[in-house]
Amino acid sequence: MSRYDFTSVEAKWQKYWEEHQTFKTDVWDFSKPKFYALDMFPYPSGVGLHAGHPEGYTATDIVSRMKRMQGYNVLHPMGYDSFGLPAEQYAVNTGNHPNGFTQENIKTFSKQLKELGFDYDWSKMVATSDPEFYKWTQWIFKQLYKDGYAKYIDMPVNWCEELGTVLSNDEVIDGKSERGGFPVVRKNMKQWVIDQPAFAEKLLEGLDEIDWPESTKAIQRNWIGKSTGVEVEFDIVGGGKFSIFTTCIETIYGITFMVLAPDGAVTESLLDRVKNREEVEAYIAETKKKNDMDRTELNKTKSGCELKGVTCINPVNGKEVRMFIGDFVLASYGTGAVMAVPSHDQRDFEYAIAHNIDMIQVIDGKDGHIDVSEAAMEKTEYLGKGYKLINSEEFTGLTVEEAKEAITQKLEKMGRAKRTVNYHFREWIFARQRYWGEPVPVVHCEDGTIHALDDEELPLILPELDDYKGKNGKAPLENAAEWKKYDKNGIKGTRETSTMPGSAGSSWYYFRYIDPHNDKEFANQELLKHWMPVDLYIGGPEHAVGHLIYSRIWNRYLYDKGLAPTKEPFKKLVHQGMILGENGIKMGKRFPEFVVNPSDIVRDYGADTLRLYEMFMGPLEVSKPWSKNGVEGAKRFIQRVWNFFTEAENLTDDNDGALTKVYHQTVKKVTGDFEKLAFNTAISQMMIFVNEVYKNGKCPKEYAEGLIKMLSCITPHMGEEIWSIMGHDDTIAYESWPAYDEELCKEDTIEIVVQVNGKVKAKLNIAVDADKDSVMEMAMSEEKVRESIDGKTIIKQIYVPNKLVNIVAK
Structure with a gap:
């Protein structure tokens, strides 16, 4: 029994893969079904990989290796999002061109990725800062x-x-x-x-066609922010006009003030007319120090400033309305102005309280009283469907739904309104x-x-x-x-002396991997038709309203021009969870003692141990704390597999059937779990199989080879080495995926519970699909069941096949 020398084994097979170009994809081979797996490519920082990088990369690697064994032509490339601020700051600080810094970082990153045994086709590598690439971005x-x-x-x-x-x-x-x-x-x-x-x-529309996390789809829908409503034009007393957009036109009789964007064109046009210009200009100056997030989502102060001496006219009733500016209104969103109905909108209500503004209730609630108490600040809400209008002239008595249409029609006839769709989305x-x-x-x-x-x-x-x-x-x-x-x-x-944002190249790089050296077009159209869309894309959820939106826009634009074959670039998207420190907190400068450098783990335990451990930590999508004990456990399992399956006397050509059921169950579960990216439960099942092998003392060679094929997707270096020791000359990467027989997966017996009046009293091992009479006979013979029904009358005997027995007795 020899110690597994991961250092020499991993170096050996990494050299083999590179020399033989084992994972180079012939993109013109259309004879096989395709599988395109992709990781969100990294920025090549000088720091190199951190512990979170290998998690998502290992997941795509596992699936890619399985698909290759299943007969797919697999494209699994890697590249670098290499434009960006760190290299820029290096250039500013040193006076050196950032490309040299970037290239050194790419070398470091690539070396680390190769040390982890990923099956990337390095001949397809792209870097967004390479002129050969950014020619096509331009x-x-x-x-x-x-x-x-x-x-x-x-x-x-x-x-x-x-x-x-x-x-x-x-x-x-x-x-x-x-x-x-x-x-x-x-x-x-x-x-x-x-x-x-x-x-x-x-x-x-595209969000309905793709297999993405619902949470990410919701984020994008909210970011796009579609609203269907009415745009209404208001006259300013003394000259001028502006428009507002509303989805609640039925509340227009409840307007008691208007709010304009402080930095908008309408506000600027009114500066000469306001009586408090100094105050208004000071407020505008303060607003310009804030970004959009501060002014909207983070706005808690309800700050604002009245435009004294300036009013506008409500077109439905001719009444004058006070005008304010407020930093929560953005010049770049919608019309740059909002109508305020404080009796039926929480934000408007709080703003009116803060600025002592009147309120008019126009939708009938439980009573006509407007509560301005502190408690009401937490609960004021719009009274919508099913309620009726009050204080709304000829529309009083109509339901909200009826009034919405009737008031819109009135304003349309006046030439004051048009139905429109608005988006939160901006340029x-x-x-x-x-x-x-x-x-x-x-x-x-x-x-x-x-x-x-x-x-x-x-x-x-x-x-x-x-x-x-x-x-x-x-x-x-x-x-x-x-x-x-x-x-x-x-x-x-x-x-032009501005440059494009870092997100430019990443908005289309998934096309270029398919045909990275084409100098005639960004990618060959025939190749794109075969390979797109990306079948599996893994990366962080923090890109939901950045990269993932931008790439969808560029893809859709090229699709509409006939230059991309699919409406959406990424068929299936998965977000990996975060790897936390042992203290359960995100790794970073605050707790440097809990930061894990994957290179250290590779040095001390091996790449396969790191890969196995990160996949066994828990579900891929959830955040998980690092555990040194867990790493030790992964190493022990690898040694255990090595100890048994490298000894020829442990493997046999005979099959006594002792391992048949658990082997077929293992192949079935691992195959299904890999497809679902449930790697932790797939590993658990392989551990169960290895335990059974040890108990049996022997393993049919066919089953041993099947296990090593599956395990090689997670621990590829050890998998290749054991495969070689078993007498094979070629790489395991292109061997056929093990098959299972559904019939052989079925259990002969099953455990069920026996209840008396709903309380569990015993458990039975019964033959699958046993008849009710025999099951009831076994149940009634259980001692605790007999004790529970002694002296009672049996009212009913219930048997749910293969699940439970319940005896009702009084």
């Missing part, structure tokens, strides 16, 4: 621009002075940049944006004042027009700079004086 952007989806507009943005760039909403957390934690303020700038709302309906800000990103392939011409570069001019490659830091709010590429100049074919102008 090309797709150019198509979006030509079709009117990429726009150059003046708009309020999240500006981070420290980073010198604009940030998207998902890059801002609690008013600070996601990376670095620097302050972020609102600022008007000319920006490149992608028109996300144009895709809103298609994205909503995707698609420009960063950074260096390390894809150059936007356009020229701002001297005549004020914008010229998109010809295809022959792509990729537009980043120039090297002496200084990689932008100055005074300008992009670093402003420092590239010669590169900026453009004079070609009669077109003169200046190149």
Whole structure:
């Protein structure tokens, strides 16, 4: 019995796989069914892998290995989302080009991934910062621009002075940049944006067609935020007008004030007319320091400022209405104005209390009294379906449903309203004042027009700079004086100096893996038709309203142009849970003693132990604390398998049937559990089988080989080595997946409970599908059952086949 030398075995098989290109996929082989497995590719940081990375990667690896054995042509690639802030900051701090830093990190990351034994096809590797790749990111952007989806507009943005760039909403957390934690303020700038709302309906429809977690679908639906309602126009006394959008037009007679966005065009147009201009301008200045999240979801203060001396007219009754500005109203969302009905809306109610504003009840509740007590602040709600209107002129007495239609029709006849659909979804800000990103392939011409570069001019490659830091709010590429100049074919102008966001390349990279070296198109159309969509995609839930939305938009855009074969890029999506420290808290700087470096585990225990342990910790989707004892347990199981299955005398060509049932049950469960990504229960079943093998003392060689095939998906190095010791010359990776017989999986006996008056008194082992008479005879012979019915009359005997007996006695 020898100790399993994981160090030499793992090095041996990693070298074998690389030299033989074991996992290289012939994407043109259409003779087999395809299986495309994908991990959310990482940013190649200098820190390298952390303990959470191997979890999701191992899951896709296991399924890929099984599918390959089942006869699928498997594509399982890996690459790097290699544009981004860390490399940018390195360049700023050192004066060195970020590409060298990035390439070193890619080498480190790739080395670590190979040490973990993943079955990646490294010939398909992509990096978003490679000009061969970002040529096509620029090309797709150019198509979006030509079709009117990429726009150059003046708009309020999240500006981070420290980073010198604009940030998207998902890059801002609690008013600070996601990376670095620097302050972020609102600022008007000319920006490149992608028109996300144009895709809103298609994205909503697509959610019904994909196998994704319902929680993620709900997040996306809420983020898109579809609302069907009415847009109503209001006149401002003294001149001017504005519109509001509402889904509750039936409450229009209850308006007692209006709220405008402080940084909106309507507010700006009224500054000369307000009597408290100094107060209003101070409030506007404070608002501009806040980002959208602070102003909406995080707004708890109900802050605001009245526009004194300015009122508007409610079109349904001609009454004057006070006007306020409030930071919870965004200029970039909807019309930049909201109507306020404090008697029937919680936020409006609290705002009215805070600012001493009148209320008018227009929907009949239990009584006509408006409760303004502190308790009411927690419970005021809209009175909707089934209730009737009051204080609403000719509409009084109508139900809410009747009034909604009748009031809309009245306003339409007045030319004051139109039915419309609104979305919470806003434009995707698609420009960063950074260096390390894809150059936007356009020229701002001297005549004020914008010229998109010809295809022959792509990729537009980043120039090297002496200084990689932008100055005074300008992009670093402003420092590239010669590169900026453009004079070609009669077109003169200046190149765009903003770069694309880090999410640009990741919005379409799943296409490029299929055909990564094509210099004629982003991917061959015939290959795309065969390989798309991705069959299994695993990654974190934190990307729900970032990457996962953006990639769906780019895919759908290319689908509509006939350049992508499927409406959705990812057929099945799974989110892995977080690996926590041993203290049950997220690993990080706060508790450095609980941070686990996977390289340390590989060094001390082996890659197979790490893989087995992370899959055995619990369900893939839930967060789980790290346990050193658990790692030790995984190592012991691997040694146990090694001890038995590498000894030839333990394996036999004879089959006495002792292990037949448990073997077939194991193959069935492992196959089903791998398909469901229930790896922890699959491992448990293999452990049960190994226990039975040890009890039996011998194992038919066929069963031993079947176990090693299944186990090799989780512990591939040991699997290959044992397979070789068993006398096989070729890799186990392309062996056929073990089969099971459903009939041989069935149990001969089953345990059932015996109850007397609903209380369990005994348990019986009975033959499967035994008849009632024989089961009742066995039940009545049990001592505790006899004691329970002694002296009583049996009223009823109930037998639920293969489940329970219940004797009712009085």
